[in-house]
Amino acid sequence: MAQTEKAQKAQKTERKPELRAISNSKPNPSKDELIQFYRNMLLIRRFEEKAAQLYGMGLIGGFCHLYIGQEAVVTGITAVQDQDKDSVVTTYRDHAHMLACDMDPRMVMAELTGRIDGYSRGKGGSMHMFSKEKRFFGGHGIVGASASIGTGLGFAHKYKEDGGVAIVYNGDGGSNQGQVYECYNMASLWKLPILYVIENNKYAMGTSTTRHAAGELYKRGEGFGIPGEQVDGQDIFEVQRAAKQALDHVREGKGPYILEFMTYRYRGHSMSDPANYRTKEEVSSWKEERDPIDKVKRFMIEEKDMSEEKDIKPIDKEIKAIIKETEEFAKDSPLPDESELWTDVLIEVE
C-alpha cells in the first residue's frame, strides 16, 4: 500500500500532461547530434519512399506500412536509449525502428522484397522482422501484441538483472487492446523496467482518436500508478528530452513510464489506403508546418550557423547512395531456396 501511494506521489510530481508547443523547447544540441538526427531521420524517410516505389513496381507485396512523418519519434528515443542493453519491440509499422536500431537497411529492404538476404530469409516480410543481435524483437502483426511481448522483455531484463530497459512501441489504435492494460497492471505491480511508447498518429487505421479513444492515452496508466506524458512527436528535441527523463525514471527502478507522442503519418495506413478520412489541408499543414526533418534542418542553419552546402548536402548524398545500394541489394538478392519452406519451424532437438 505504501508503495502505491509513493508511486502515485511520484506520478503527480513527474507527470507533465501539457502538450508543449514547439516554441517552448529550448534545446541545445551539439552539431554532431544534429547531424545524427538529420541523417537518421532522412535515412528513414528515403528508405520508406524507396519502399513505396518498390511496392508500386510489385517488388514488395502484401501490406506495407510506412513511417513517413513520424521519424522524430523513434530517432529521438533511440538517441537516448542504451544501445548495448535495451530491447525494442513494436508493431507492424516497423521499418524505421529497425533502421534506428542500426540494422542493415539492405537486409531490411531485402526482407520487404521477400528475398533470402532479408533479416528473416524472406519468410517474415514487412511486418515480421527481428534481430537478436540488435535486441530488436519485432515487428508484430497483431495490434496490441507488442505490449505483452514487450512487458516480457522488461520482465526478463529485471529477472536477469542486466540493466536493460524494454522500449515498447504501440500505436494509438493498439492502446485500446485489453492486453495493454493487463500488462500495465503487471508492469507497475512488479516495477518492471519498461518504457511504453504510444505513437499517436491520430488515426488507428482510419478511425480518428476522437472517435476511438475516450480520454487521453498518456493518462491511461494513471489507475495503475504509471506516470505518463504527452509530447510533441514532431519535435525531435522534445522527444529526446522526454525519453531521457522517462528512461532515467525507469532505470532508477521506479517502474514503467508512458510517453504518448503526438505525431502524424503523411501516407495512408498502408500502401492501399487513400486516406479519405482526413482532409488534404490537414495533411499539408503537418507536412509544411511541422515536418520533423525540416525542423532539424532549419535549426542547423538558423541556430547553429551550419551550412546547407557543407553540412547538409553531403548527408543527402550519403543517404542517396545508401538507398541506391539498398535498392540494388534488395532486387538482386535471390528468392529463398525451395528448401527454406521447411526450415525454421522448430529448433531441432538432438
Place this chain on the structure above:
Amino acid sequence: MPINVLMPALSPTMTEGTLAKWIKKEGDMVNPGDVIAEIETDKATMEVEAADEGKLGKLLIAEGAENIAVNTPIAVLLEEGESADDIDVSAAPITPSIDESQSEPDVAYTSSNSTATQAAGADIENRDILYAQGAVIEPPKFDEAVFMDETYECTVREALRDAMAEEMRRDDLVHVLGEEVAEYQGAYKVTQGLLDEFGAKRVIDTPITEHGFAGMAVGAAMNGLKPIVEFMTFNFAMQAIDHIINSAAKTLYMAGGQLGCPIVFRGPNGAASRVGAQHSQCYASWYAHVPGLKVVAPWNSADAKGLLKAAIRDPNPVLVLENEMIYGQTFEAPKDEDYIIPIGRAKVEKEGSDVTIVAFSIMVGKSLEAAENLAEQGIDAEVINLRTIRPLDRWTILESLKKTNRIVTVEEGWPFAGIGAEIAALCMEHGFDHMDAPVVRVHAADVPLPYASNLEALALPQIDEIVRAAKEVCYR
C-alpha cells in the same frame, strides 16, 4: 540517365488503373514525396508521389487514360544536367529490372504438397522437416526399462511438481508463473512447495490476466528466459491463444530461425467433474493443428515427469495437456533426474495382436481397463499411449496396425477434426493395405458438456464404448 516514373501498384491486388489527373506539369521540379499525379485503383483514388528528385521531362500518359498496366512508364524524370533530348521514348514501355523467374513466387507453392521428394529430399536429416513433409519415420529410440530400476510412488500431481523442481534446480532461467501458483500453492496444488524452495522471484503469482501474462511470458522467453506458464485450466488459455499461436509458435519461422521461444504452457485439460461446458474442453486437436508447437499429454506419473522435463528442456514452445481427474492417482515414477521422455515417441502400454487402441491422457487408463475386459472375451488388444500429440508418432501407430490390422482411437475431445480423425487419415494414407476394418473413433458426444451427472457420463467416452468399438472392428 533519365528516370522512368512507372504506373504504381497501390494495393496487393491492383494490376491496372486510370491516370486520373496530373498534379505536376512538364518542366516542374519535383522532390521525393511530392505528389505528382492521382490514379484510380481497383479500390480508390490514390496519390502518386515522386521517389526521386529531378525535373519532369515528359508526361507519357495523358490525363484520363484508362487501363494503364502496372509498371508502364507514365513520365520521365530528368536529373541535373539532363534535357528532354535525352529521353528515349522508344524505350518505353519497360519492365522493372527484375528477373521474370524471380518475380513469380509460384515455385515456392507448387511444391508445398506433403511428399518427401521436396528440394532437399532424401538428403534431409532433420526429423522435424521430414515430419512436416508427412514422412513416417521412427522417432528417437527410448529404452525406458533402464530407468525403471529405481522408482518411487507418487501421484501425477507430485510428479509434475518434481519435474519442475528438478529442472528449476538445474537451470536458473526456468521459472513458473500463473494464477495462484505461489502462495496458494497452486489451484490444484501442482506447484506445492515450489515457492518455499525457489522464492517469489521464480514462482510468481500473476493477476487473473491470461492474455497478458501469456504474452509477457512469450516476450520473456524471447529475451532469454525459460518460463513455465501454468493455466489454471486450459479453458482459460483461450484468452491467451493469440500469443500461443501468433507469437510463440510462429516467430521462429517469421524470424528466419533467429528468435526461438523456449516456453512451456501447462495445466489441466479436458473434462473435470460436473463443472459444465465452459470448464470441460479438450484442446488437443486445437494446438496439435499448429506448426511451430509441440503438444504432449501425459497419462501416469512417469509420463508426467518425463514429458514435463522434456518440455522444459525443449527449445521450442511446448503445450503440456494434463488432466485434473488423474492428478491424484498414484503410479511409479523413475527417480533418475535424466528420465526425459523423447517428445514424439509413443509408448505401447500393452502389447496385443487383435486390435490396436490408440489413446492419450486419461483415456489411456480407460483403454487399459477396456483391454482387460476384452481379454476376458478372447480379444487381445494392444494399447498405445500416444504421450505426444504433435509431432504424432505415426511410426508406432502404423507398426501396430501392421500387426493387428484394426484400429480404435479414443479421445476426450469432440470428433470433428479431432485426433481420431487425424489417425484415421494417417491409416488411409499410409496403412490402407494393412487394414481389415474401418477405423472406429471413440470420443466425446458432439455437444457442449452437460452438467447433469447422467448426461455428463453419456457425453464422455466410457470403458464399455471402447470395448464395443474394439469388438466392432474385430467384427465380433
